[in-house]
Amino acid sequence: MPRTDTWWRDAVIYQVYPRSFADSDGDGMGDLPGITARLQHLKDLGIDAVWLSPFYPSPQRDAGYDVSDYRSIDPRFGDLGDADKLIAEAHSLGLKFIVDLVPNHTSGEHEWFQAALAAPPGSPERERYIFRDGKGPDGGEPPNSWQSVFGGGAWQRVPDGQWYLHLFDVSQPDLNWDNPQVRAEFADILRFWLDRGVDGFRVDVAHGLIKEKDLADWTHTSAILGGLEPAGPPPPMWDQDGVHEVYRQWRAVLDEYPGGRILVAEAWVQPAERLARYVRPDEMHQAFNFPYLDAPWTAEALRTVIDESLAANDAVGATTTWVLSNHDVVRHATRLGYPIGAARMHGIGADDPQPDTALGLRRARAATMQMLALPGSAYLYQGEELGLPEHTTMPDEYRQDPAWERSGHAERGRDGCRVPIPWEADAPSYGFGPTDASWLPQPATWAEYALDRQQGVPGSTWELYRAALAVRREHGLGGGELAWQDGPAGTLAFRNGDVLVLTNFGTEPAGLPAGARLLLSSEPLDDDGRVPTDVTAWALL
Ligand code: NOJ
Helix, strand or coil: CHHHHHHHHHHEEEEHHHCCCCCCCCCCCCCHHHHHHHHHHHHHHCCCCCCCCCCCCCCCCCCCCCCCCCCCCCCCCHHHHHHHHHHHHHHHHHHHHHHEECEEEEECCCCCHHHHHHHHCCHHHHHEEEEEEEEECCCCCCCCCECCCCCECCCEEEECECCCCCCCCCCCEEECCCCHHHHHHHHHHHHHHHCCCCCCECCCCCCCCCCCCCCCCCCCCCCCCCCCCCCCCCCCCCCCHHHHHHHHHHHHHHHHCCCEEEEEEECCHHHHHHHHHHCCCCCEECCCCCCHHHCCCCHHHHHHHHHHHHHHHHHHHCCCEECCCCCCCHHHHHHCCCCCCCCCCCCCCCCCCCHHHHHHHHHHHHHHHCCCCCCEEEEEEEEEEHHCCCCCCCCCHHHHHHHHHHCCCCCCCCCCCCCCCCCCCHHHHCCCCCCCCCCCCCCCCCCHHHHHCCCCEEEEEEEEHHHHHHHHHHHHHHCCCCCEEECCCCCCCEEEEEEEEEECCCCCCCCCCCEEEEEEEEECCCCCCCECCEEEEEEEE
């Protein structure tokens, strides 16, 4: 197969969160012209592709993951002309362009849902969603015990007494994927964007489309972005076998187009063998590797998850992906600043224990250098190349993530990783836009993370990412193979082609093999040329 058709197998794909990347008009909300104007920065960084979180018209009750029209652009972000320009600019820079597709649910403002509300029970309009009669003498109890991922019940009653299912916010009714109209509509939406030249789709909640037929009670709650459930009965709303038929159909649509168009599953599914079913040869191309992101900072845990991921993907002939941060989780520069093995955090507030920022950044740089040396494809989240931490002291009145309210304020939610990113230390909104407007407040300490404070500065996180991406490309690490090596106690070491990758998790500095020549390290080596604690080194063997 020509190289151009398999570009994704070793690609580094950079996630742009449109609300928070760059604001061209000063309204405090990022937009498409802002992204287009800053694309050169991503090219300079050395990535292969960008993935944009949703930019479609939306009431923005879940930051755009509540889509009211799948074939247009939210006026907050621009219009279709702006999207065409952005795609063209990405392509002219040699970058692939991936959009987000949200098939599990629409917005309540989507014309289909409005029609369903206006139509009677049993009507074809209601059949496109999951409407049911309630339980109890007057139908006043929800049809089953399912809980919303964001907290609270997963059913909402409508005035005529029926209930509809929403696995996420009440404003995000779940579609009925057993309905042929739903399938036909999404095949058509895929074509709409493929015809405009996009190179692929990141598929939201890919494991949720099909629900078990009888909608049986399930008493467990799904943590935010659940799917990595504790042992127990298999969840009737996640990872049903029927979803695979949908992806086979989509794959056939993509294969009608030239140039290697891809599908990427956002599927919180385990074990690795179940996840690998999404990337069988006639289904999707990639699935996010969330167990890697979730692994604690220990040599043992990381070795296990790396082995399991590679084995499961190899078995189906798929490439493995790696990811440490995205718009749904606490940024890894902050996560790694907490004690090792601390429970997964669902947002951080000013009154929570605060991270050790310096330690977090040190480990984050080492983690990233490990990730970028692993064979396969890697995902970066905007701002991590600046070493950006989570906003951990955001005043609660600014919070917009529906999980904050729906969880009864038990979860701070995801706003802390979604704050507009800093470009210029001394400009209003740190150069995010031309004014100081910013839809979420930026911490007062962020000048030091601004791009203009890091470009050309040896040792800065931005220069580290840039150097790592260049070495990764030069040595073909993404397309290589991993072979574990014996390293000093407390280290995790592997060989990928001619490069030795060693991360030191121990308390003592670790020596590199005699004759190894250092290519890059996440922090300087010590005076004796040894790799200090919480540092990753790449050396030529
Ligand atoms: C996963 C997305 O990444 C997240 O941001 C969103 O809230 C849910 N899916 C629901 O669409």
